[in-house]
Amino acid sequence: MTGYRPAPKVVPPNLYGRRDRDLTIRFYDRFIGGYVRWSMLIHRGAVKSRVDDNTTTMVILDKRVEAQDENVISLILAAPDDHELLPWHPGAHLDLRLPSGRQRQYSLCGDPADRRRYRIAVRRIPEGNGGSIEIHDELQVGSEIKVRGPHNGFGFAAPGFGSPAKHLHFVAGGIGITPILPMARLAQRLQLDWTMTYTGRSRDSLPFLDEVAEFGDRVTIRTDDEHGLPDPKELLNDVRPNTAIYTCGPVPMIGGMLDVLRNNPEVEFHYERFSAPPVVDGTAFEVELARTGETVEVPADRTVLEVVRQKRPNIAYSCQQGFCRTCIVRVLEGSVDHRDTALIDEDRDRGDMLVCVSRAAGDRLVLDL
Ligand code: FES
Structure with missing residues (x-):
């Protein structure tokens, strides 16, 4: 926490990316939206219900180049029947489920007051693992896409508000x-x-x-x-x-x-x-992939996701920062040092783990992989 002075009741992350629940956003909602709704920010129970229930189909209304080098496009999304969309705050993002099955998060960059349109922007990453290229090359105006959210992991509490x-x-x-x-x-x-x-x-x-x-x-x-x-x-x-x-x-x-x-x-x-934070205070441990019995070593400075991807290239992941839940895996043996901001107590009690950031609390985990 060195060098960071958390403001009272403020959401945003500390130096390790963790966040606390924000109550002031409710006031903020009243100011900018005209009515009060529950906070989208890190209310754990609320996050859980939205994760489970909030996948919807949207249609791409517009696609345009937003940078002169043509590496960034924007997409305007709307409901197929043009109904009103869920409200959002600056800092919120959408989870896109691409036709290939990839999942990616993109920040909302339009106007929160426009309740019938979302805007996102996507930079083409040629050296990436295909998500941005799929969006650039395969999604067109009129395409339908599965969307979850909005969620907000980057809360904005303005000075004076x-x-x-x-x-x-x-x-x-x-x-x-x-x-x-x-x-x-x-x-x-x-x-x-x-x-x-x-x-x-x-x-x-x-x-x-x-x-x-x-x-x-x-x-x-x-x-x-x-x-x-x-x-x-x-x-x-x-x-x-x-x-x-x-x-x-x-x-x-x-x-x-x-x-x-x-x-x-x-x-x-x-x-x-944009990408995974460095591992802080890590120690090495062993992971067994239960379905095949393979064992891998996770060094102190690498994540379970990085190591397991070498054996399971198709393992699902997206944010690599512990907030999107895409990389969730069931732990069959061993105790977990949870470092995410997305799982609620019920998830953890059930044995769930986000392998992009969380680690073993001991020297061995057995994962249902
Ligand atoms: S990849 Fe997003 S929580 Fe792990």
């Missing part, structure tokens, strides 16, 4: 603009004191530049081709005390800022990253 901070600074790295864009719009609407640094390889690679430009000089665009690799202090914009920072981007970018802020308790730091 749930956070004691006085200033707000956003840092977006490339496609990391997607959860940040609705937050910035809300900050603008609430007339907060806010700024943003938007960074990426080049201007051509930055999605939604035209929309970001509407914020004027609140936003600093800095690109690697013009300015070199970013310095974390530069991204933080000489951050002042009593500032809340919200950032989304690549792991090294967020890690650099964490290092800068680690001993600065007067700054809130809230982040969402």
Whole structure:
């Protein structure tokens, strides 16, 4: 927790990505939505019921290129009969179940006030494992797709509306603009004191530049081709005390800022990253795959998912950060060091485990794989 000062009643994650329940969002709902509903954020029972019940079919109404290098597209989704959609807050995401069976999460980046349309954006990742390529190449206007959510693992509590901070600074790295864009719009609407640094390889690679430009000089665009690799202090914009920072981007970018802020308790730091966090305080252990009797060693610095994928390339996973539940596996023997933010006590009592982040509490686990 070094370097992080959690604000009273604030949702966002600590340095290890864990989050607490947020009550202030209810007030927030009243402010921005006109009525109170239960919090989408980390109310564990609620999350459970939504996970079980909330898969629906949506249709793609629009698909367009959002970055000049054509590596980012946006999709507009709606219900087939155009009925009203579930409400969402800035920071929320959808779980997409692709025709291939892959599951992927994408941040909502449209307008929360539009109750009949969701917008997501997808960056093509040629070196990835196919999810983004499938969306780019195979999903077309008119395609139907299974969707779960919205869920929110990146809660936004604005200064004066749930956070004691006085200033707000956003840092977006490339496609990391997607959860940040609705937050910035809300900050603008609430007339907060806010700024943003938007960074990426080049201007051509930055999605939604035209929309970001509407914020004027609140936003600093800095690109690697013009300015070199970013310095974390530069991204933080000489951050002042009593500032809340919200950032989304690549792991090294967020890690650099964490290092800068680690001993600065007067700054809130809230982040969402693109890929798996490094393993912290891991020890090595053994995993047996019960259905075949194979045994694998999980080193101290690797996850069960990484190791098991070598034997089971088709094992389902998505966020790799312990919040989407895609990688859930039943534990048949051994005790678990649960490190996720998604399972409720009933799941854990039943023997469920999210293998992307959780580990053995002892030296051996037997998994139903
Ligand atoms: S892959 Fe999302 S919880 Fe494990």
